[in-house]
Amino acid sequence: MSLIELTVEDLRCLQRAELAMDPRRNLIWGSNGSGKTSLLEAIFLLGRGRSFRTRNSERLIRHGQPRLTVFGRTDGMPAQAVGVQVSRAGGTVARISGATAGSLTELSQAFPVQVIDPGVHKLVEEGGFRRRRWMDWAVFHVEPGFADLWLRYTRAVKQRNAALRHQPAQASVWDPEVARLGELIAASRRNMLDELQPLWRQSVSGLSGLDVELHYSRGWSQDVPLAQALVDSRVRDEGKGQTHSGPHRADVLVRMAGRPAREVLSRGQQKLVAIAMTLAQIQLLQERTSLAPTLLLDDPAAELDGSHLLRFIEEVSRLNCQLVLTSLQPQLDLFGKPERVFHVEQGRVGPV
Numbered sequence: 001m002s003l004i005e006l007t008v009e010d011l012r013c014l015q016r017a018e019l020a021m022d023p024r025r026n027l028i029w030g031s032n033g034s035g036k037t038s039l040l041e042a043i044f045l046l047g048r049g050r051s052f053r054t055r056n057s058e059r060l061i062r063h064g065q066p067r068l069t070v071f072g073r074t075d076g077m078p079a080q081a082v083g084v085q086v087s088r089a090g091g092t093v094a095r096i097s098g099a100t101a102g103s104l105t106e107l108s109q110a111f112p113v114q115v116i117d118p119g120v121h122k123l124v125e126e127g128g129f130r131r132r133r134w135m136d137w138a139v140f141h142v143e144p145g146f147a148d149l150w151l152r153y154t155r156a157v158k159q160r161n162a163a164l165r166h167q168p169a170q171a172s173v174w175d176p177e178v179a180r181l182g183e184l185i186a187a188s189r190r191n192m193l194d195e196l197q198p199l200w201r202q203s204v205s206g207l208s209g210l211d212v213e214l215h216y217s218r219g220w221s222q223d224v225p226l227a228q229a230l231v232d233s234r235v236r237d238e239g240k241g242q243t244h245s246g247p248h249r250a251d252v253l254v255r256m257a258g259r260p261a262r263e264v265l266s267r268g269q270q271k272l273v274a275i276a277m278t279l280a281q282i283q284l285l286q287e288r289t290s291l292a293p294t295l296l297l298d299d300p301a302a303e304l305d306g307s308h309l310l311r312f313i314e315e316v317s318r319l320n321c322q323l324v325l326t327s328l329q330p331q332l333d334l335f336g337k338p339e340r341v342f343h344v345e346q347g348r349v350g351p352v
């Protein structure tokens, strides 16, 4: 599946842009601040309902405008028309082939997209939130029922938390539902990560030469079922008014020689490890589903030395997915000669 048409209105510095994209390699070039990353954010928004640069989607709306709109068409089977609108008044609304999407995860199925940008190392360096999101993006794709499971689980936890705060005696009413759904979520994640391991090992050693391991931490003690963990943490839960055990606390521990990777790896090495995590997932998706995600590469050569850049290029080329690259120069043939080249200047996209 590739994005072949993109229309952007009022996103950051882009007033209006229309791009006819190629299913293979696309290059967006322009000077600093011209709007290259903004275009990638527009594409990412189509598949994720959010940006990769900010948690606050309102920041994406062009100054002085009430809303932004992004529209895209894919060439998949079936082809999809996907639209996302973010307004200051009404938040984010997504449409897939004319119908309002029930949740943002539906978008992710209609248009799978991944990004590698200069901030990719945060996947290794920062807290569990990013890694949970990374993990779930793949689980959503390989297990179609997962999105619904997750929705029902978060609802049950919210109810339990509300009870912990206002009617503590009632909180345990929610335990069976939280425990049942929580165990299913944890099992789906474990399956995905088990399947990912061989691809991950190949990808991380190929890219970085480092012996880095991924360990799944499901969000509660390994020794007891979730139902028991909920009982065990009950006093603490009541004190804080929130549920401390469950898959919403899961993480994927990135470790080297038994220590957290963020403590022992340089920023450049963390970047390679995070890239390997991203590429391994794309490979998993390609093997398990008929989906080939679109890969956005923002300034791909930044911070990588010659030999690591070569390995990166090799790994990306093997994936055979649609690429959208940005560069300060009109030529960037690292991944082969791009089929389409777009020039951005002060928020306007034109021919080369």
Ligand SMILES: Nc1ncnc2c1ncn2[C@@H]1O[C@H](COP(=O)(O)OP(=O)(O)O)[C@@H](O)[C@H]1O
Pocket: 011, 012, 013, 014, 030, 031, 032, 033, 034, 035, 036, 037, 038, 039, 059, 060, 061, 062, 063
């Ligand atoms: N909400 C906004 N409204 C208007 N302009 C914005 C907004 N947010 C950022 N910008 C501007 O958009 C420009 C393009 O940024 P960016 O896409 O990061 O450029 P590039 O990646 O080409 O260096 C910047 O000059 C920035 O000041």
Ligand SMILES: [Mg+2]
Pocket: 036, 037, 038, 298
């Ligand atoms: Mg940029």
